[in-house]
Amino acid sequence: MEQEHPNTDVYFRRFVEIIQPLSPALIYLCTDNALEHSHNVAAHRGADWSYKVSTYLQETPYSMARNWKGEPGMHLFWSNYAGRCSELVRRSELATLTLMTVPGDARSQLSKSIAFLRGMDVRI
Numbered sequence: 001m002e003q004e005h006p007n008t009d010v011y012f013r014r015f016v017e018i019i020q021p022l023s024p025a026l027i028y029l030c031t032d033n034a035l036e037h038s039h040n041v042a043a044h045r046g047a048d049w050s051y052k053v054s055t056y057l058q059e060t061p062y063s064m065a066r067n068w069k070g071e072p073g074m075h076l077f078w079s080n081y082a083g084r085c086s087e088l089v090r091r092s093e094l095a096t097l098t099l100m101t102v103p104g105d106a107r108s109q110l111s112k113s114i115a116f117l118r119g120m121d122v123r124i
Contacts, residue, residue: 034082
């Protein structure tokens with residue numbers, strides 16, 4: 001995704017430059033298998049949601065260039081998008097807490113997030 005959209009790097013770097021004076025903290029929720037996660041989200045949200053999102057995504061230039069259509073195309077899109085986001089976060093200079101998403105683990109993720117923010121001296 002990076003080579004095809006080099007402006008994403010420029011855009012993200014500029015975004016970080018703009019917000020840096022605010023001393024932001026980033027909590028990044030990710031997964032070790034974005035493709036599987038996309039399938040799980042679609043199953044949870046249902047056919048209507050999957051149809052609506054996949055119909056929109058297949059009309060994006062990124063999906064059209066790859067002939068990604070329907071729900072299979074939606075999953076590929078989100079998998080690539082998640083990888084791109086992870087690249088940007090890894091290279092970012094923002095104070096970051098990265099948490100792997102684990103179904104049913106929201107309380108633990110919230111606790112870790114609060115502890116991280118308290119350590120950053122962020123008002124919660």
